Amino acid sequence: MEDKKQFLQKATELFIEHGSKTLTMDDMAREFGMSKKTLYQHYRNKEALIEEVLDFKLNDIVEKMQKLDVEVENAVERMFCRDEQMEKAVSSNKSMMIRQLVKYYPAIYHKHVANFSEKFTEVLVKNIEKGRKQGVYREDFNAEINAKLFIQMMMSYDSSPIFEVNKINRHDFNIEVMMLYMNAITTEKGKEVLKKYNLK
Incomplete structure:
Protein backbone atom coordinates (compact mmCIF):
# COMPACT_ATOMS: atom_id res chain seq x y z
CA MET A 1 0.00 0.00 0.00
CA GLU A 2 1.25 3.51 -0.82
CA ASP A 3 1.93 6.07 1.90
CA LYS A 4 -0.77 5.61 4.58
CA LYS A 5 -1.58 9.32 4.88
CA GLN A 6 -1.98 9.71 1.11
CA PHE A 7 -4.11 6.57 1.00
CA LEU A 8 -6.44 7.84 3.74
CA GLN A 9 -6.62 11.31 2.15
CA LYS A 10 -7.73 9.83 -1.18
CA ALA A 11 -10.06 7.32 0.49
CA THR A 12 -11.70 10.21 2.39
CA GLU A 13 -12.26 12.11 -0.87
CA LEU A 14 -13.77 8.99 -2.50
CA PHE A 15 -16.18 8.38 0.39
CA ILE A 16 -17.24 12.05 0.45
CA GLU A 17 -17.81 12.02 -3.32
CA HIS A 18 -19.61 8.68 -3.61
CA GLY A 19 -21.05 7.98 -0.15
CA SER A 20 -20.13 5.49 2.55
CA LYS A 21 -22.66 2.89 1.37
CA THR A 22 -22.37 3.42 -2.40
CA LEU A 23 -18.57 3.09 -2.56
CA THR A 24 -17.61 -0.59 -2.38
CA MET A 25 -14.35 -2.30 -1.48
CA ASP A 26 -14.15 -3.36 -5.16
CA ASP A 27 -14.35 0.32 -6.17
CA MET A 28 -11.71 1.22 -3.60
CA ALA A 29 -9.31 -1.53 -4.73
CA ARG A 30 -9.79 -0.49 -8.37
CA GLU A 31 -9.12 3.20 -7.55
CA PHE A 32 -5.85 2.28 -5.85
CA GLY A 33 -4.80 -0.28 -8.47
CA MET A 34 -4.64 -3.13 -5.96
CA SER A 35 -6.42 -6.42 -5.55
CA LYS A 36 -9.35 -6.66 -3.17
CA LYS A 37 -7.39 -9.34 -1.31
CA THR A 38 -4.58 -6.83 -0.66
CA LEU A 39 -7.08 -4.25 0.60
CA TYR A 40 -8.60 -6.82 2.98
CA GLN A 41 -5.13 -7.54 4.37
CA HIS A 42 -5.16 -3.96 5.68
CA TYR A 43 -8.86 -3.67 6.59
CA ARG A 44 -10.95 -6.63 7.75
CA ASN A 45 -14.08 -5.03 6.24
CA LYS A 46 -15.46 -1.78 4.85
CA GLU A 47 -16.65 -0.67 8.29
CA ALA A 48 -13.05 -0.76 9.59
CA LEU A 49 -11.92 1.36 6.64
CA ILE A 50 -14.74 3.88 7.18
CA GLU A 51 -13.83 4.22 10.87
CA GLU A 52 -10.17 4.86 10.06
CA VAL A 53 -11.11 7.42 7.39
CA LEU A 54 -13.37 9.28 9.86
CA ASP A 55 -10.64 9.30 12.53
CA PHE A 56 -8.05 10.49 10.00
CA LYS A 57 -10.22 13.40 8.82
CA LEU A 58 -11.18 14.44 12.33
CA ASN A 59 -7.57 14.37 13.57
CA ASP A 60 -6.51 16.44 10.54
CA PHE A 80 -13.41 34.72 15.18
CA CYS A 81 -10.60 33.52 12.94
CA ARG A 82 -12.22 32.26 9.78
CA ASP A 83 -12.03 28.72 11.01
CA GLU A 84 -12.59 26.86 7.77
CA GLN A 85 -11.85 23.57 9.49
CA MET A 86 -14.62 24.00 12.06
CA GLU A 87 -17.07 25.19 9.41
CA LYS A 88 -16.23 22.31 7.06
CA ALA A 89 -16.55 19.77 9.84
CA VAL A 90 -19.91 21.10 10.96
CA SER A 91 -21.31 21.53 7.46
CA SER A 92 -20.10 18.07 6.40
CA ASN A 93 -23.11 16.74 8.31
CA LYS A 94 -25.12 17.04 5.12
CA SER A 95 -22.62 15.28 2.84
CA MET A 96 -23.59 12.08 1.03
CA MET A 97 -21.07 10.18 3.15
CA ILE A 98 -22.62 11.33 6.43
CA ARG A 99 -26.22 10.86 5.24
CA GLN A 100 -25.44 7.28 4.25
CA LEU A 101 -23.55 6.70 7.51
CA VAL A 102 -26.63 7.74 9.49
CA LYS A 103 -28.85 5.39 7.48
CA TYR A 104 -26.66 2.33 6.92
CA TYR A 105 -23.96 2.48 9.61
CA PRO A 106 -25.64 4.15 12.61
CA ALA A 107 -23.26 2.63 15.18
CA ILE A 108 -20.22 4.03 13.33
CA TYR A 109 -21.98 7.40 12.94
CA HIS A 110 -22.80 7.67 16.67
CA LYS A 111 -19.24 6.68 17.61
CA HIS A 112 -17.90 9.34 15.21
CA VAL A 113 -20.19 12.06 16.62
CA ALA A 114 -19.10 11.19 20.17
CA ASN A 115 -15.43 11.34 19.11
CA PHE A 116 -16.04 14.60 17.21
CA VAL A 123 -10.20 22.56 21.79
CA LEU A 124 -12.93 24.90 23.09
CA VAL A 136 -11.68 38.08 28.67
CA TYR A 137 -13.88 35.13 29.76
CA ARG A 138 -15.96 34.79 32.92
CA GLU A 139 -15.02 32.29 35.61
CA ASP A 140 -18.58 31.46 36.75
CA PHE A 141 -19.66 28.88 34.17
CA ASN A 142 -18.91 25.25 33.41
CA ALA A 143 -16.41 25.29 30.53
CA GLU A 144 -17.12 21.77 29.30
CA ILE A 145 -20.92 22.13 29.31
CA ASN A 146 -20.75 25.49 27.51
CA ALA A 147 -18.33 24.08 24.91
CA LYS A 148 -20.70 21.17 24.25
CA LEU A 149 -23.69 23.49 24.03
CA PHE A 150 -21.84 25.53 21.41
CA ILE A 151 -21.02 22.41 19.35
CA GLN A 152 -24.61 21.16 19.70
CA MET A 153 -26.00 24.46 18.46
CA MET A 154 -23.56 24.69 15.53
CA MET A 155 -24.40 21.14 14.44
CA SER A 156 -28.16 21.58 14.76
CA TYR A 157 -28.55 23.55 11.52
CA ASP A 158 -29.09 20.46 9.34
CA SER A 159 -31.18 18.43 11.77
CA SER A 160 -33.33 20.91 13.68
CA PRO A 161 -37.11 20.72 13.12
CA ILE A 162 -37.29 24.39 14.17
CA PHE A 163 -35.01 26.12 11.66
CA GLU A 164 -36.07 26.21 8.02
CA VAL A 165 -32.83 25.99 6.08
CA ASN A 166 -34.45 27.48 2.98
CA LYS A 167 -35.18 30.67 4.99
CA ILE A 168 -32.01 30.95 7.12
CA ASN A 169 -28.64 30.40 5.46
CA ARG A 170 -25.85 28.58 7.28
CA HIS A 171 -23.53 31.61 7.44
CA ASP A 172 -26.13 33.79 9.20
CA PHE A 173 -27.03 30.91 11.52
CA ASN A 174 -23.36 30.35 12.45
CA ILE A 175 -22.87 34.07 13.22
CA GLU A 176 -25.92 34.15 15.51
CA VAL A 177 -24.75 31.02 17.37
CA MET A 178 -21.24 32.44 17.71
CA MET A 179 -22.45 35.80 19.06
CA LEU A 180 -24.87 34.11 21.48
CA TYR A 181 -22.05 31.93 22.83
CA MET A 182 -19.45 34.70 22.99
CA ASN A 183 -21.77 37.21 24.67
CA ALA A 184 -22.62 34.56 27.26
CA ILE A 185 -19.01 33.80 28.27
CA THR A 186 -17.13 37.12 27.92
CA THR A 187 -16.28 39.60 30.67
CA GLU A 188 -16.55 43.37 30.13
CA LYS A 189 -12.93 43.27 28.92
CA GLY A 190 -13.84 40.47 26.51
CA LYS A 191 -16.90 42.36 25.27
CA GLU A 192 -14.62 45.26 24.29
CA VAL A 193 -12.72 42.88 21.99
CA LEU A 194 -16.06 41.46 20.83
CA LYS A 195 -17.25 44.88 19.61
CA LYS A 196 -15.04 44.72 16.53
CA TYR A 197 -16.67 41.44 15.58
CA ASN A 198 -20.22 42.73 15.64
CA LEU A 199 -20.98 41.18 12.29
CA LYS A 200 -24.46 42.64 11.78
Whole structure:
Protein backbone atom coordinates (compact mmCIF):
# COMPACT_ATOMS: atom_id res chain seq x y z
CA MET A 1 0.00 0.00 0.00
CA GLU A 2 1.25 3.51 -0.82
CA ASP A 3 1.93 6.07 1.90
CA LYS A 4 -0.77 5.61 4.58
CA LYS A 5 -1.58 9.32 4.88
CA GLN A 6 -1.98 9.71 1.11
CA PHE A 7 -4.11 6.57 1.00
CA LEU A 8 -6.44 7.84 3.74
CA GLN A 9 -6.62 11.31 2.15
CA LYS A 10 -7.73 9.83 -1.18
CA ALA A 11 -10.06 7.32 0.49
CA THR A 12 -11.70 10.21 2.39
CA GLU A 13 -12.26 12.11 -0.87
CA LEU A 14 -13.77 8.99 -2.50
CA PHE A 15 -16.18 8.38 0.39
CA ILE A 16 -17.24 12.05 0.45
CA GLU A 17 -17.81 12.02 -3.32
CA HIS A 18 -19.61 8.68 -3.61
CA GLY A 19 -21.05 7.98 -0.15
CA SER A 20 -20.13 5.49 2.55
CA LYS A 21 -22.66 2.89 1.37
CA THR A 22 -22.37 3.42 -2.40
CA LEU A 23 -18.57 3.09 -2.56
CA THR A 24 -17.61 -0.59 -2.38
CA MET A 25 -14.35 -2.30 -1.48
CA ASP A 26 -14.15 -3.36 -5.16
CA ASP A 27 -14.35 0.32 -6.17
CA MET A 28 -11.71 1.22 -3.60
CA ALA A 29 -9.31 -1.53 -4.73
CA ARG A 30 -9.79 -0.49 -8.37
CA GLU A 31 -9.12 3.20 -7.55
CA PHE A 32 -5.85 2.28 -5.85
CA GLY A 33 -4.80 -0.28 -8.47
CA MET A 34 -4.64 -3.13 -5.96
CA SER A 35 -6.42 -6.42 -5.55
CA LYS A 36 -9.35 -6.66 -3.17
CA LYS A 37 -7.39 -9.34 -1.31
CA THR A 38 -4.58 -6.83 -0.66
CA LEU A 39 -7.08 -4.25 0.60
CA TYR A 40 -8.60 -6.82 2.98
CA GLN A 41 -5.13 -7.54 4.37
CA HIS A 42 -5.16 -3.96 5.68
CA TYR A 43 -8.86 -3.67 6.59
CA ARG A 44 -10.95 -6.63 7.75
CA ASN A 45 -14.08 -5.03 6.24
CA LYS A 46 -15.46 -1.78 4.85
CA GLU A 47 -16.65 -0.67 8.29
CA ALA A 48 -13.05 -0.76 9.59
CA LEU A 49 -11.92 1.36 6.64
CA ILE A 50 -14.74 3.88 7.18
CA GLU A 51 -13.83 4.22 10.87
CA GLU A 52 -10.17 4.86 10.06
CA VAL A 53 -11.11 7.42 7.39
CA LEU A 54 -13.37 9.28 9.86
CA ASP A 55 -10.64 9.30 12.53
CA PHE A 56 -8.05 10.49 10.00
CA LYS A 57 -10.22 13.40 8.82
CA LEU A 58 -11.18 14.44 12.33
CA ASN A 59 -7.57 14.37 13.57
CA ASP A 60 -6.51 16.44 10.54
CA ILE A 61 -9.14 19.09 11.33
CA VAL A 62 -8.28 19.21 15.04
CA GLU A 63 -4.56 19.52 14.26
CA LYS A 64 -5.23 22.56 12.04
CA MET A 65 -7.42 24.13 14.73
CA GLN A 66 -4.71 23.62 17.36
CA LYS A 67 -2.19 25.33 15.06
CA LEU A 68 -4.47 28.40 14.95
CA ASP A 69 -4.78 28.27 18.75
CA VAL A 70 -1.01 28.82 18.97
CA GLU A 71 -0.85 31.45 16.22
CA VAL A 72 -3.64 33.71 17.57
CA GLU A 73 -2.83 35.03 21.05
CA ASN A 74 -6.14 36.60 22.15
CA ALA A 75 -8.76 33.95 23.00
CA VAL A 76 -11.72 36.05 21.76
CA GLU A 77 -9.96 36.87 18.48
CA ARG A 78 -9.14 33.17 18.06
CA MET A 79 -12.84 32.32 18.07
CA PHE A 80 -13.41 34.72 15.18
CA CYS A 81 -10.60 33.52 12.94
CA ARG A 82 -12.22 32.26 9.78
CA ASP A 83 -12.03 28.72 11.01
CA GLU A 84 -12.59 26.86 7.77
CA GLN A 85 -11.85 23.57 9.49
CA MET A 86 -14.62 24.00 12.06
CA GLU A 87 -17.07 25.19 9.41
CA LYS A 88 -16.23 22.31 7.06
CA ALA A 89 -16.55 19.77 9.84
CA VAL A 90 -19.91 21.10 10.96
CA SER A 91 -21.31 21.53 7.46
CA SER A 92 -20.10 18.07 6.40
CA ASN A 93 -23.11 16.74 8.31
CA LYS A 94 -25.12 17.04 5.12
CA SER A 95 -22.62 15.28 2.84
CA MET A 96 -23.59 12.08 1.03
CA MET A 97 -21.07 10.18 3.15
CA ILE A 98 -22.62 11.33 6.43
CA ARG A 99 -26.22 10.86 5.24
CA GLN A 100 -25.44 7.28 4.25
CA LEU A 101 -23.55 6.70 7.51
CA VAL A 102 -26.63 7.74 9.49
CA LYS A 103 -28.85 5.39 7.48
CA TYR A 104 -26.66 2.33 6.92
CA TYR A 105 -23.96 2.48 9.61
CA PRO A 106 -25.64 4.15 12.61
CA ALA A 107 -23.26 2.63 15.18
CA ILE A 108 -20.22 4.03 13.33
CA TYR A 109 -21.98 7.40 12.94
CA HIS A 110 -22.80 7.67 16.67
CA LYS A 111 -19.24 6.68 17.61
CA HIS A 112 -17.90 9.34 15.21
CA VAL A 113 -20.19 12.06 16.62
CA ALA A 114 -19.10 11.19 20.17
CA ASN A 115 -15.43 11.34 19.11
CA PHE A 116 -16.04 14.60 17.21
CA SER A 117 -17.75 16.16 20.24
CA GLU A 118 -15.00 15.06 22.62
CA LYS A 119 -12.14 16.44 20.49
CA PHE A 120 -13.86 19.73 19.69
CA THR A 121 -14.83 20.14 23.34
CA GLU A 122 -11.13 19.82 24.29
CA VAL A 123 -10.20 22.56 21.79
CA LEU A 124 -12.93 24.90 23.09
CA VAL A 125 -12.15 24.22 26.77
CA LYS A 126 -8.50 25.14 26.12
CA ASN A 127 -9.69 28.37 24.50
CA ILE A 128 -11.84 29.09 27.58
CA GLU A 129 -8.92 28.41 29.95
CA LYS A 130 -6.70 30.72 27.92
CA GLY A 131 -9.40 33.43 27.85
CA ARG A 132 -9.89 33.23 31.61
CA LYS A 133 -6.16 33.79 32.16
CA GLN A 134 -6.39 36.81 29.85
CA GLY A 135 -9.42 38.13 31.75
CA VAL A 136 -11.68 38.08 28.67
CA TYR A 137 -13.88 35.13 29.76
CA ARG A 138 -15.96 34.79 32.92
CA GLU A 139 -15.02 32.29 35.61
CA ASP A 140 -18.58 31.46 36.75
CA PHE A 141 -19.66 28.88 34.17
CA ASN A 142 -18.91 25.25 33.41
CA ALA A 143 -16.41 25.29 30.53
CA GLU A 144 -17.12 21.77 29.30
CA ILE A 145 -20.92 22.13 29.31
CA ASN A 146 -20.75 25.49 27.51
CA ALA A 147 -18.33 24.08 24.91
CA LYS A 148 -20.70 21.17 24.25
CA LEU A 149 -23.69 23.49 24.03
CA PHE A 150 -21.84 25.53 21.41
CA ILE A 151 -21.02 22.41 19.35
CA GLN A 152 -24.61 21.16 19.70
CA MET A 153 -26.00 24.46 18.46
CA MET A 154 -23.56 24.69 15.53
CA MET A 155 -24.40 21.14 14.44
CA SER A 156 -28.16 21.58 14.76
CA TYR A 157 -28.55 23.55 11.52
CA ASP A 158 -29.09 20.46 9.34
CA SER A 159 -31.18 18.43 11.77
CA SER A 160 -33.33 20.91 13.68
CA PRO A 161 -37.11 20.72 13.12
CA ILE A 162 -37.29 24.39 14.17
CA PHE A 163 -35.01 26.12 11.66
CA GLU A 164 -36.07 26.21 8.02
CA VAL A 165 -32.83 25.99 6.08
CA ASN A 166 -34.45 27.48 2.98
CA LYS A 167 -35.18 30.67 4.99
CA ILE A 168 -32.01 30.95 7.12
CA ASN A 169 -28.64 30.40 5.46
CA ARG A 170 -25.85 28.58 7.28
CA HIS A 171 -23.53 31.61 7.44
CA ASP A 172 -26.13 33.79 9.20
CA PHE A 173 -27.03 30.91 11.52
CA ASN A 174 -23.36 30.35 12.45
CA ILE A 175 -22.87 34.07 13.22
CA GLU A 176 -25.92 34.15 15.51
CA VAL A 177 -24.75 31.02 17.37
CA MET A 178 -21.24 32.44 17.71
CA MET A 179 -22.45 35.80 19.06
CA LEU A 180 -24.87 34.11 21.48
CA TYR A 181 -22.05 31.93 22.83
CA MET A 182 -19.45 34.70 22.99
CA ASN A 183 -21.77 37.21 24.67
CA ALA A 184 -22.62 34.56 27.26
CA ILE A 185 -19.01 33.80 28.27
CA THR A 186 -17.13 37.12 27.92
CA THR A 187 -16.28 39.60 30.67
CA GLU A 188 -16.55 43.37 30.13
CA LYS A 189 -12.93 43.27 28.92
CA GLY A 190 -13.84 40.47 26.51
CA LYS A 191 -16.90 42.36 25.27
CA GLU A 192 -14.62 45.26 24.29
CA VAL A 193 -12.72 42.88 21.99
CA LEU A 194 -16.06 41.46 20.83
CA LYS A 195 -17.25 44.88 19.61
CA LYS A 196 -15.04 44.72 16.53
CA TYR A 197 -16.67 41.44 15.58
CA ASN A 198 -20.22 42.73 15.64
CA LEU A 199 -20.98 41.18 12.29
CA LYS A 200 -24.46 42.64 11.78
